[in-house]
Amino acid sequence: MTDTLRVACVQITGKPRVEDNIALIDPMIREAAAKGADLVCLPEICNLVQKNREEQQKQVRTEAEDPALAAFRALAKELGIWIHAGSLAIRPEEGDRLANRGFLIAPDGTIRAKYDKIHMFDVDLENAESYRESFSYRPGEHAVLAETPWGGYGMGVCYDVRFPALFRDLAGAGAKVLTMPACFTQPTGKAHWHVLLRARAIENGCFVIAAAQCGEHEDGRKTYGHSLIIDPWGEVLADAGPDQGIILADLDMARVDEVRGMVPSLKNGRDYAPPVPLDLAQAGE
Ligand SMILES: O=C(O)CNC(=O)[C@H](CS)NC(=O)CCC(=O)C(=O)O
Numbered sequence: 001m002t003d004t005l006r007v008a009c010v011q012i013t014g015k016p017r018v019e020d021n022i023a024l025i026d027p028m029i030r031e032a033a034a035k036g037a038d039l040v041c042l043p044e045i046c047n048l049v050q051k052n053r054e055e056q057q058k059q060v061r062t063e064a065e066d067p068a069l070a071a072f073r074a075l076a077k078e079l080g081i082w083i084h085a086g087s088l089a090i091r092p093e094e095g096d097r098l099a100n101r102g103f104l105i106a107p108d109g110t111i112r113a114k115y116d117k118i119h120m121f122d123v124d125l126e127n128a129e130s131y132r133e134s135f136s137y138r139p140g141e142h143a144v145l146a147e148t149p150w151g152g153y154g155m156g157v158c159y160d161v162r163f164p165a166l167f168r169d170l171a172g173a174g175a176k177v178l179t180m181p182a183c184f185t186q187p188t189g190k191a192h193w194h195v196l197l198r199a200r201a202i203e204n205g206c207f208v209i210a211a212a213q214c215g216e217h218e219d220g221r222k223t224y225g226h227s228l229i230i231d232p233w234g235e236v237l238a239d240a241g242p243d244q245g246i247i248l249a250d251l252d253m254a255r256v257d258e259v260r261g262m263v264p265s266l267k268n269g270r271d272y273a274p275p276v277p278l279d280l281a282q283a284g285e
Pocket residue numbers: 044045048049050051089100120121131133158159162183184185188189
């Protein structure tokens with residue numbers, strides 16, 4: 001087990017063409033590696049930000065054909081680092097809905113773990129901003145905990161952050177790091193992003209790494225940015241702010257056990273009878 005992890009988040013304003021995103025991200029990964037990053041985390045849909053479904057269909061490729069996945073695998077190998085491509089829009093081998101799929105790539109260029117986003121962002125916001133992610137994407141069915149030299153690595157994506165049971169399950173299964181690559185909206189980001197991510201860190205005694213999309217995209221979307229690296233006590237170690245760029249932090253993995261030793265909320269959890277409607281509860285007395 002390795003004690004310290006230098007992690008970087010790459011924050012971008014993703015574009016509608018895969019090649020343009022690769023050209024944007026490549027030098028940022030190299031910069032992070034030059035600064036000593038062991039692991040570089042990329043945002044959600046970092047190969048393709050395209051709300052228009054017809055245009056999206058034209059661009060999206062299978063895993064075997066996606067040029068971004070190939071480029072990130074080659075870079076991981078060349079630079080000898082881990083790369084977490086937070087998610088890529090991938091055309092599945094069968095069915096017509098896409099996968100919103102995260103890839104953890106090891107320093108030998110092999111894919112160590114894959115995760116399909118479980119919770120679909122089907123919401124209507126106040127400002128007539130409306131999303132139906134499940135029209136384009138088929139949700140995943142499996143939580144994924146990857147093995148890394150730094151311990152268990154729990155993989156989430158974006159809207160998953162609002163479903164704390166997923167991360168409790170990952171922590172229970174051995175996660176020391178939780179990840180939340182994202183493409184968060186600006187209104188929900190302003191109101192909820194920091195609080196939700198810090199809560200997932202605190203309640204699970206885990207580091208949280210969240211690489212984010214930011215700014216005004218060509219497809220009309222506006223995203224919140226503020227990629228975050230958070231320690232298990234809930235302290236923000238790095239915040240990328242609203243614009244493109246990279247952030248780095250050194251994670252002292254011993255901090256996980258230290259924090260869990262002080263507040264053992266994972267251990268103090270109990271089984272309990274489920275809630276029942278109030279009148280039934282009264283009738284039972
Ligand atoms: O559209 C795609 O191609 C990929 N999917 C996304 O970008 C998804 C659905 S639009 N975005 C989120 O989950 C934002 C969640 C969020 O902002 C919140 O929970 O408040």
